[in-house]
Amino acid sequence: MENIQLTNFFSNTVNFFKAFFETKRRFQTQSSFCRLNRAYADKALANPSFVSPYSLINDSIIIKDGIISGCLINSKNNLEFIFELYILEIGAVRIRINEKNPLKPRYDKVKDWALVQDPLITLEYNQIPSKAGVTSFSFGKEKNQTISIYHSPFRVEFLIDDIPTIILNDRGFLNFEHLRDEESNIESLSETNQSSSKNSIQNAETSGDKLDPKLNGPGSIGLDISFPGYSHVYGIPQHASSLSLKETRGGTGAYSDPYRLYNLDIFGYAIDSPQALYGSIPFMMAHRKGASTAILWLNASETWVDVTKCKENNKNNLFGLFNSGKSINSTNTHWISESGIVDVFFFFGKTSSEIFHQYGLLTGFTSLPQYFGIGYHQCRWNYLDQKDVAEVDEGFDRHDIPYDVIWLDIEHTDGKRYFTWDLDKFPDPEKMQKDLMNKGRKMVTIIDPHIKRDENYYIYKEASDLDLFVKKASGSVYDGICWSGSSSWIDFTNPLAQEWWSKKFAFDQYKGSTEVLFTWNDMNEPSVFSSPELTMPKDLIHHGGWEHRDLHNIYGFAYHKASTQGLINRTEPPRRPFVLSRAFFVGSQRYGPIWTGDNVANWDYLAISTPMLLTIGISGLPFSGADVGGFSGDPKPELLVRWYQAGAFQPFFRGHAHRDTKRREPWLFGDPYTSYIRDIIKERYSLLPLWYTLLYEASTNGMPIIRPMFVVCSDDENVYEMDDQFFVGNSLLVKPIVEEGQTSTEVYFSGNEIYYDYFTFEKIRGSNKIRIKAPLNKIPVFLRGGSIIPKRQKIRNCSSAMHLDPFTLVIALNENNEATGSLYLDDGETYDYEKGYFVHRQFAFSAGKLESTSLSSFDNDKNIYAKLINSVHVEQIIVLGLDMKPSRIIAHTADSDFELQFDLKCFGTLSGINTSDVLVIKVTNLSITEDWTIEFLK
Template sequence: MRAAISCLLLVTLGISQLATAFKENEFKKCAQTSFCSRNRNMQQGANFDIVPGSIVLNTATLTATLLNKGFDKHLQLTVTSHSDGFIRVLVDELPDVGRYQVPSDVLVSGWETKKLAFKEESRTSSAITLSGGETKLVLNFQPFSLAISVKGVPALQINSRNLFNFEHRRPKQENDPAGFWEETWMGHTDSKPKGPEAISLDLVFPGFQHVYGIPERATSLSLRSTNGAAPYGEPYRLYNLDVFEYLDDHPFGLYGSIPVMLAHKKGLTVGVFWLNAAEMFVDVVKGRSEVGTQWIAESGILDLFVFTGGSAPAVLSSYARVAGTTALPQLFSLGYHQCRWNYKDEEDVKEVDGGFDSHEIPYDVLWLDIEHTNGKRYLTWDSSLFPSPVAMQEDLASRGRQMVTIVDPHVKRDSGYYIFSEAEKAGHFVKNKHGSDFDGWCWPGSSSYLDVTSPAVREWWAQQFTLDKYQGSTKHLYIWNDMNEPSVFNGPEITMQKDNLHYGNVEHRDNHNLYGIYYHMGTAEGLKLRGSQVDPENGDRPFVLSRAFFSGTQRVGPIWTGDNAAQWSHLKVSVPMLLTLGLTGLPYSGADVGGFFGNPDAELMTRWYQLGIYYPFFRGHAHLETQRREPWLFGPETTARIRTAIRGRYTLLPYIYTLFRFANTSGLPILRPLWYEFPENEDLFAVEEEFMAGPAILVKPIVAPGVSSVDVTLPVGARWYDALSGAAVPARSRSQRVTLDSIPVYYRGGNILPLRERPRRSTAAQLADPYTLVVALDDKGEATGSLYVDDGRSFAFQRGQYLHRDFTMKSLKLSSSKHVEPGVPSGALTVPTTIERVVFLGLPASKRGYKALIGAKHAVPLEPGPLTMLAPQYENALVLRKPGLPVSHDWEVEIVAL
C-alpha cells in the first residue's frame, strides 16, 4: 500500500512525511553490497573440482564431493532425478555447518519420494553421463560443470562460464576484506556474525534468446540484459522491499520475490527455481546464441530445481508439484473490489455502497484501510468513526457483499493493547541482535513485529481472528496484509536489520524473503479457523490479500503490484508484471485500477477499467491525498463506459472461475503471454502489448491517451472473432480502429466460453442465473470448453461437491459431458441452472440457415443475433435461444442446415 518514508520519517516527533518520488539512492545496488560486488562477474568456478572417486550413483541420486582448491574446503553435491519432471541439484558445506535451508512448509509434500532412476550411459576420467526419461545430464569433473539437455536439445549449463562460487564458513581473520564481517549503509551497521557465506550460481541457457520471471519488478516481460545502459547496467534484485511510487521501467526489485526463471525457444521451454530466501541479485546477459545468467545469494545453500518438461504448461505443472497450485478463491473475490485509503466512517461506507446501486454498477467487496482502527492498533475499530461494525457488515451482506479490513504486521508497543501485551508476554516478537524484542517504527510509531517464522507464533496469530477475539468482525469480513516485506520506516532500506533474530536463532538475512508469506499464512489460517467454527462441516475459504510474497504464496491467497501511479506508463507495465507473476506460479494477482498515487483523468480511468476486468484480482484503489474517484465521479459518459466494463467482468466470471479451477488443479496461469499459447511463433516471444486470458480470449489494452487506432497481432494458426461484434477477423497483424467505448478483444476459434449475461449487483445475485455458451469454431468447425461450478465459498469441493462439465463441438454436434481429470476426485454436485443461449461463431455459410435438433423431436431455428447482450446492435452470430439445456447432465444438440 503506502510505501514508507524512511529518512523522511520524523521519528522523534512520531510524524511521517510522505516522499514525493522514488528515491533510488536510498536503496543499495550491487556495487554497494559486499557479497554481490565480490562475486559479480568473478570467474572463481575453475577452483571447484569433483574429487576423484567420490561419485556414488544410487538409483535416482548421484552424490559427489566438490573441492574448492583455493581454500581446500569440501562441498557435498547431490543430483536427484524426479518423476514429476525435474532435476534437483543440492550443494552444501562438508562437514555440515548448519547453513540455513528454507523450511519444508514453504513447499508442498509428496514429490520428494517420486523419483526417476538414472541410467549411466558412460563414465570417463573427466565426466559421467546420465539419462532419465527424456533428460540427459553430463557432469564434468575438472572444473565442475553440469550440462542438461531435453530430447537431445541443450537446455541448461551450470558453471560453463566459471562464475560458480560457494563461500565457506570461517573464523574471522585480521586481514579479511571489508564487508566480510561488518557492513554499514546510510548509518545502519550490519554486524554479520557468521562472516561471508555467499553463493554464486552460473546458469547458461544455450540456444535461447528470451528468459522470463524473477518477479517482482516493473519491467519488460522478456528480461533485458543487465550489461547495458542505466538503469539496465544493474542486476535484478530479489529482496522484498517497501518501495514508494516505483518507476515503470526499471530492474529494481519490489515487494515480493520468486526466484524462478523460464527460458523459451522454439521447441523447448525449461525452468529453474532456486529455493533460497536471502537477498539475491541476478544478472542476465544475452548473446547471439545463448542467454547467460549469474545468480548471487547472500547466504543459505544451493537448492536448485531444473524443470525439464519441455513446454511451458509442463514446466509450470512440475513447479506446482513442488511449490503448490493456486488456492481456489471464493467466487465473490473474483468480482470487483472498491478500496480507498480511507473510507472515513460508516456513513461514507453507506454512501459508497449505495452509489454502486444507484448507478447500477456491480461490485462485491468494500475495503477499509488503516484509519478504521483505534490508533493503528490492528483488529480494533475507531469507535467514533465505526461505532457499529457488525451492523455495517451485515448491511453489506444483505446485498451479497463483503468487507475487507487491513491488518499489518507491525504491532503498536502499548501495554494496554491486548495483541501487544499477549505477544510480549509469550515472547512472540522478532528479537534484535542482543536478544531483546526488536523495536522499529511504522504507522503506529514504536512497533514490535511478530516472529511469524515460528509455527507457534503463527498458530497464536491465527487464533486472533475468531469472532470472539476479533471484536466487531463477522463471517463477512476478510483481510488485507500490507507492509509485510516487512516495512520498517527507520530501518535500513525501509526494512528490518539483517542481524535481527528469528525462531531457531535464524538471522533475518537468511529468511528475509519469507517473512511476508509466513505472515500471510498465519492470517489465512486464522480465517480458516474462523470458518471452521462458523461452518464445521464445510468451512470457509479464506481471502487474504498480501503485498509481500515468495514461492508458495499462490497456495495462500492473492497479491497485488503495490504502490503504482495514475500514469499511462503504469497502466502499460501492469501487463508484463502480471504475466510474469503467472509464469512463476502466482496467477492470482492484480494492479490497482486507476493507480494508487495521483489523480487519473476520465480517459485513463476508462482504459484502466477496460483492461482491469481481465486482471485475475480486480480492485480500484487510491491514496489518501488523491481526489475521490468512485466510478460515477467522472461524468455520465465515463460512468456508462466503466459500468459496461465492470458488467463485462461479471459476464466473464463463469469462464474466469473455471480458469481458476485449472490453476487450482494443474498450476496453469490465468493471464498468458502470446508465446505460451503459440510456442512455435518466434515473432511472439517478446510480445507484451497484448495477452491471452486463458486459452480463449486475446486482449489488446489501450495504454496511451488520444488513441484512435492500434496495431493488433492476431497469431496465425487460429481463427479469430471480434468479441464485441462476433465478426470473423483475419489472423495477421492489422490496424484496428478504436473508440473510448471499448478496447480490442478477440475470441480464439476452437473454444467454447461459458458466460452469465444478466446484469446483477454482485456475484451472490448471479448464483441462480442461467448461462450462455459462446461456441467459437476453428477452421475445422470444432471447439471445446468447460464449466466449473461449486458453492463458491467453502471447502466442500474437496469432497467432490462440485460440477465440472466439458463442452465439445464436432461434426456440427454440440455435446456436454462430465469432465474427468487424472488425480482429481470426480464431481458429484448437481445444480438446477440451465443454458439459455448458445451463440455460434463461424458456422459455414448456408443460404437457408440452420436449425438445432435437441433430443429426438425438438427442433429450434438458429436466428441471427448479437454475440453479447452488451452489444445488441451487432448481429454477426447465429443464436440458439432458450434451448433449456441442463447444466448438470449430458446432452447433445445437432446443428442441421435447413
C-alpha cells in the same frame, strides 16, 4: 530518528512519502556480496586460461537410496562441499551444494516453507557410458533426457535428445564463501582479488550510518546457469520491467545493475528497472520453439541475477533445431545470494504447460478462492466512517454498477491497533457488515504485521508474554517505527507464532468481525520506516537463532500463511479464506492473491502492469492484479476508463486510491465516463464463469490465468518478446490501450488462425498485425477461433446474486468448424468441492454437433451441488463462423428430443462479415448439469 522527529514526520503525509521515496532511491546500489561475485565473474571472463577451482574428488560419486552424491573441493583453499543430485518423480531434477563441515549450519529451511513436500523420491534413471571424467545418467519417460556431470572442473550439463538445454558452472562462476570465525574472518577470498582489509570483509555491508556486523564473515553463494539456444528468459518477479528479461551487462537497452530479489516497500517504484519490489520468486523460464525449461533457485536471502546473451554460430547444427550455419542466441545467467546453500530445481518440457504443472506439483497449485474474489473490489485509504461506507455502497446500486467487496484501510482501527475498530467512526461494525451481507456483498479490512508497543493493547501484551517478537542480536525485542509508531514485529517463522496469530481471527477474538469480513495483509515485506531501506536490519534474530538476512524474503509469505489459516479456522465447517498480500515468495499462491503494490496514476504505470502481471503469473502466482486508477495521484477520466478496461481483464480486479487523492468512485466523473466504466465492469461480471473456470484449472494444473503470447502461440517466434497483449486462458486475446489520446492500435494475430471481435463478432484472420479501432468506450478483445466460452448475460448487483442465473455459450469456430471449452462451478464458499460436489462440463462442437459432457467422475445422483443447481440452464447459444445455414436444430437429452428456435443476426455494421456468420439459438430445457447434444441439420 528521535520520537519527536517521528511525530513531526507523520504529521504530514505528503512530506512523509517524499522522504520515503527519497530513502528508497538512495539504497538501490548493489550489495557488497553482489559486487564481489560480479568481480569474480569478470576475472573469470577476462582470463582465457581461467579454470573453475571446483572439482569432484576422484571416485567420490556414489548412488544410494536414489540420490547421486559426491564431494566437491575448492583447489584454492582445499575446502570440501557436499554435492547431491535428485531425479524427481515429477520430472524435475534437484541439485544441492553445501559446505561439508561448516563453522555453523547454513540456512536450509526455505524448502519447509516453499515446497508442499520435500521431494526426495526419485524417478527411475540409468547410468550410461561416458568418457573419462564424466558421469552421465539418462532419465525421463522416454529416457531421452541426460545429465552429464563433469568432474574437473565441475560442470553439470542437461540435454534433451542430445541437445544441451541447461548448463551449470559452464563459465566457472561457482563461488561458495565459507563461514569463518572472527579471527580468521580477516582473510579475503583470494580468488576475488579484492582488498583483504578487515573492514571490507567482516563489515562488508553498511546502510546509511548502520553497520551490518557479519561475525562469521561473508557467506554468499554464486553460480552461473546457461540456457544454450534460448534467446529469451522470463520470470524472477517482482520488477517493473519487460516480460522477456533484459540484459544486465552490455547489450542494447541493458540495465546497469542485476535484477534484485529482496522484498521492499517501494512507494512510486521506478518503471523499466531491475529494482527490487514487494515480492520475490526466484523462478526463471526459458522458451524456444519446441521446448521449454525453467529453474527455481530456492533461496530466501537477498539475491541478484545477471542476464547476458550471446550469439553462437551453429555451423555444426549443435542444437538440431536450426539450419546449419545459422547464428543463434543463448542466454547466460549469474545467480548470487547473500547466504544459505545452493538448492536449485530444473524443469523440462516440450511446452510451457508441462513446466507449470511440474512447478505446481513442487510448490503447490493456487488455492481456489471464494467466488466473490474474482468480482470487482472497491478500496480507498480510507473510507471515512460507517456512513461513508453505506453511501459508497448505495452509490453502486444507484448507478447500476455491480461490485462485491468494499475495503477499509488503516484508519478504520483504534490508533493503528490491528484487530480493533475506531468506534467513533465505526460504532457498529457488525451491523455495517450485515448490511453488506444482506446485499450479497463482503468487506475486507487491513491487518499489518507491525504491532503497536502498548501494554494496554491485547495483541501486543499477549505476543510479548508469549515471547513471539523478532529480536535483536542482544536478545531484546526489536523496536522499530511503522504506521502505528513504536512497533514490534511478530516472528512468523516461529510455529508457536503461526498458531497464536491464526487464533486472533476467531470471532470472539476479533471483536466486530463476521463471516463476511476478510483480510488484507499489507506492509509485510516487512516495511520498517526507521531502518535503512525501510525494512528489518539483517542482523535481527528469528526463531531457531537464524538471522533475518537468511530468510528475509520468507517473512511476508509466513505472515500471509498465518492469516489465511486464521480465516479457515474461524468457522466450522471451514470456509475458503480471502487474504490479499503485498509481499510474496515461492508458494504464496497457496494462500491467496497479491497485487503489484503502490503504483501511480499515469500511463506508464498502466502500461507496465501487463508485463508485471504476466511475469508473476508464469512464476506460479496466477491470482494477481494492479490497483486500478493508480494508487497515488489523480487520474484524468480517460486514463481511469482505460485502466478499468485493462483491470477488467486481469485476475484480481480492484480500484484503490491514496487518501490524498481526489475521490474517484466510478460515478463521480459523469457520463460518458461513468457509462464506459459501468459497461466494462458489467462485462467482467458476464465473464465470471470463465474467470472461475480458469482459476479452477490453475488450482489443478498450474496454468496461468492470463497468459503471455508465447505460452499460447508457442511456435511463433514473433511473439516471444511480446508483452503488450495477452490471452485470458487460451480463448480471449486482449490488447489494453495504454497511451493518452489513442483511438486505434495494432493487434498481432498469430498463426493464420481465425479470430472474432469480442464485442461486434467481426471475423479476422491472422497472421499479421492489423490496426484495430479503439475508441474510448472499447478495449480490443478477440475470441480465438476454436473456443467456447461460458457467460451469464443477466448482470446483477454482485456475483452471489447470479449463481442461479442461466448461461450463454459463445462458440467461435475455427477454420475446421470446430471449437471446445469448459465450465467449472461449485458453491463458491466451502470446501465441499473436495468431496466431488461441483459441476465441470466440457463443450465440444464438431461435425455439425455441439455436445455437453461431464468432466467429473462423481455421480450426479450423489452430487449435492449438482442437485442444487439442476434447474440452471443454457438460455442462449451464439455460434460464430458456421459455414452452413442449418434448416433445423435439434436438441437431444436423456429424456427427449426437441427442436430449437434460431435466428441469423448482424450485430451492428460489420466490415467483412456475412450475417450467416452469427447464429443465435434460443434454448430451453437444457440443464447445465446434464449431458446433451445439439445437432445442426442442413
